[in-house]
Amino acid sequence: MDIDEVFEALSSKVKSYEKRLSQIEMSKDVYDLMINGQIGLIEAPTGIGKSFAYLVASSLFVKNFNKKIVIATSTINLQRQLILKDIPVIKEIFKDIVFDIALGRQNYACKRKFYAYASSIFSNIEDPKAFLANLKHGTKDEFDFWQEDIFEQIKSDKDSCMGRFCPQYRNCFFFNARARLKDADIVVTNHHLVFSDLFEVGEIFDAIDVLIFDEAHNIEKNLTSFATISFNFYDQLNLIRNFFSVISKLKLFELITKTTQTMDKLKDELINLANIVDYSTTYNEKYAKDFLIRVLDLQKQLVFDFINYKDKLDIELGVDFKALVDKFNLNLKILESFLSQNYEEAVYWLEKFKDIVLFNITNLNFADLLKKNLYPKVDSVVFTSATLSINSDFSFIKGVLGIDKASEKTFKTEFDYKSQAKLIIVNNIRDPQNDGYADDVSTLILKVAEQIHKGTLVLFTSYKTLNEVYDKAKDTLKKLGYTVLKQGASDNYNMQKVFFNSKTILFGVSSFWEGIDIKGENLSCVIITKLPFEVPTHPIEKAKYANLEKKGQNAFLNYSLHKAVLKFKQGFGRLIRTKDDTGFIIMADNRVLTKPYGKIFLNSLPEVDIETKNVEDLFLNLSR
Ligand code: SF4
Numbered sequence: 001m002d003i004d005e006v007f008e009a010l011s012s013k014v015k016s017y018e019k020r021l022s023q024i025e026m027s028k029d030v031y032d033l034m035i036n037g038q039i040g041l042i043e044a045p046t047g048i049g050k051s052f053a054y055l056v057a058s059s060l061f062v063k064n065f066n067k068k069i070v071i072a073t074s075t076i077n078l079q080r081q082l083i084l085k086d087i088p089v090i091k092e093i094f095k096d097i098v099f100d101i102a103l104g105r106q107n108y109a110c111k112r113k114f115y116a117y118a119s120s121i122f123s124n125i126e127d128p129k130a131f132l133a134n135l136k137h138g139t140k141d142e143f144d145f146w147q148e149d150i151f152e153q154i155k156s157d158k159d160s161c162m163g164r165f166c167p168q169y170r171n172c173f174f175f176n177a178r179a180r181l182k183d184a185d186i187v188v189t190n191h192h193l194v195f196s197d198l199f200e201v202g203e204i205f206d207a208i209d210v211l212i213f214d215e216a217h218n219i220e221k222n223l224t225s226f227a228t229i230s231f232n233f234y235d236q237l238n239l240i241r242n243f244f245s246v247i248s249k250l251k252l253f254e255l256i257t258k259t260t261q262t263m264d265k266l267k268d269e270l271i272n273l274a275n276i277v278d279y280s281t282t283y284n285e286k287y288a289k290d291f292l293i294r295v296l297d298l299q300k301q302l303v304f305d306f307i308n309y310k311d312k313l314d315i316e317l318g319v320d321f322k323a324l325v326d327k328f329n330l331n332l333k334i335l336e337s338f339l340s341q342n343y344e345e346a347v348y349w350l351e352k353f354k355d356i357v358l359f360n361i362t363n364l365n366f367a368d369l370l371k372k373n374l375y376p377k378v379d380s381v382v383f384t385s386a387t388l389s390i391n392s393d394f395s396f397i398k399g400v401l402g403i404d405k406a407s408e409k410t411f412k413t414e415f416d417y418k419s420q421a422k423l424i425i426v427n428n429i430r431d432p433q434n435d436g437y438a439d440d441v442s443t444l445i446l447k448v449a450e451q452i453h454k455g456t457l458v459l460f461t462s463y464k465t466l467n468e469v470y471d472k473a474k475d476t477l478k479k480l481g482y483t484v485l486k487q488g489a490s491d492n493y494n495m496q497k498v499f500f501n502s503k504t505i506l507f508g509v510s511s512f513w514e515g516i517d518i519k520g521e522n523l524s525c526v527i528i529t530k531l532p533f534e535v536p537t538h539p540i541e542k543a544k545y546a547n548l549e550k551k552g553q554n555a556f557l558n559y560s561l562h563k564a565v566l567k568f569k570q571g572f573g574r575l576i577r578t579k580d581d582t583g584f585i586i587m588a589d590n591r592v593l594t595k596p597y598g599k600i601f602l603n604s605l606p607e608v609d610i611e612t613k614n615v616e617d618l619f620l621n622l623s624r
Helices: 003-013 021-036 050-065 076-093 111-121 128-133 148-154 173-183 191-201 216-226 233-250 253-274 285-307 315-340 366-373 395-401 437-452 463-479 492-498 539-550 555-572 598-603
Strands: 039-043 069-073 099-101 186-190 210-213 228-231 280-282 346-353 356-363 380-385 407-410 421-426 456-459 483-486 504-508 525-528 583-587 609-613
Touching (some): 003 021, 003 050, 003 076, 021 039, 021 050, 021 380, 021 407, 050 076, 050 186, 050 210, 050 380, 069 076, 069 191, 076 099, 099 173, 111 128, 111 148, 111 233, 186 191, 191 210, 191 216, 191 366, 216 228, 216 366, 216 380, 216 395, 228 315, 233 253, 233 315, 253 285, 280 539, 315 356, 366 395, 395 555, 437 456, 437 463, 437 525, 437 583, 463 483, 463 504, 525 555, 539 555
Parallel strands (some): 039 380, 039 407, 069 186, 069 210, 099 186, 421 583, 421 609, 456 504, 456 525, 483 504, 525 583
Antiparallel strands (some): 228 356, 280 346, 346 356
């Protein structure tokens, strides 16, 4: 069987399957990359059906060569789509291929903890054994009728796991799930789990032959988050509270009192520091060192107090106790590292979180991590996304991924943007720094809303502006009959559902530039309020800038601009999701016309008609 024959078989067997030439071409490309053991970068815009393309290629490769493949996505939504929608169709043809999903350890309940803590935290469960026997996989979603913090207390974690010495080992949810992965031919997982397994743990993906990263435009963001470790006071407090809730019967009152006092002092220091730092800022010895030294001493005190009680616990609780002390020690190391600044490639930064400050360390040398830990371990790696290049130039993503040589391909869009959409650049919105900016954007939104009367997405680059504009526009929008939503007021998944049954206008930031997939009239207009440049003052961005400048590169052109263009393409791509969709993209930032780099944004888009208008002349009409 070859790729063409698989797609033929799909056409005749699966009623809902519609043959697409670009999809077949992409599938062949992925298959060739696997055969030749190459690294590939494939940009495939919405409409091609890229997930189906690589699933067909993967299944055929497994069938013909008995290889093992891992597919990693960035979002849970895409994982859901693969598992619930695409893979069942593929299974119609490849019945013998075993697919499975790999979740992080923390998604599984730990039976040992469950039994140990059941009586103190689950008073409503009469028969814990029967309760556990009713669970299918013991994953977090099966516990979703409980509050999140209750699951936190019984979730599996590496530090407190007794492994083979655990009385529950043979029936352990987590280890059984990992054992099943050994029999799987194709495993679906997320970027983060691949990184942690390749860079740290090495228990799942040791023997894989091919790795496919979908949503690969997010790799830089996901690597940044993966490579960040934090001293978070509230995480530490939660761990302590969970532990104390189960050791209270041991009557360790003295330890509880001492710990509470130390944690109170720690919190006071962190609140005082929060009063003098900006939202996110690079660590600066001048004003933060004295705080750091006091926080460090308190953390040492905590470790010291706990270690003195080590012998007072029974064996099972002793494992959780050790895990807690290990976590205290890890936090201590993070703080000590701030003092010594001993990682050259890292950025040390402080972040305001609630009323306190987090101490964060981010390792910026991703390219080296991947070069050392990824490429030598697998035969072939495919990176794919709807937005990987700028006019077929992949140099930015290659730099991020540490790739010197790769096969590169850009597919053209399947949609006819010239007849399906129009880009309107509004010329007279005041500069975002100007006090009148929020008024202008609000006026623009109302002008659009008066005409469109269909689903509209408004994309912002900051919550501050979003809230200002939302407050100005919401009452009038409601009077016009719109349901008005803003990001953060409800979860993203539920907000997307509202779009399916009402005339809705949604105000979104970050994740909505890419994490929204609404078809038809439910989304007929996207308003981009500002070009999506990252905040250049964020410590991570500043450090990345400085690293590039040190290497003699222009950080704005080679980094900031590339990221903004890729995000702009993502935002633009929210509008047209099928061949039947039509609508408008309204651009409220006229820097695409006035700045020299503006052309790079416009040239990165598919061929589309562009109009320039003042807000008062705005008239939404698709005909030319
Ligand atoms: S083996 Fe580890 S994760 Fe599994 S039940 Fe035992 S302690 Fe929990």
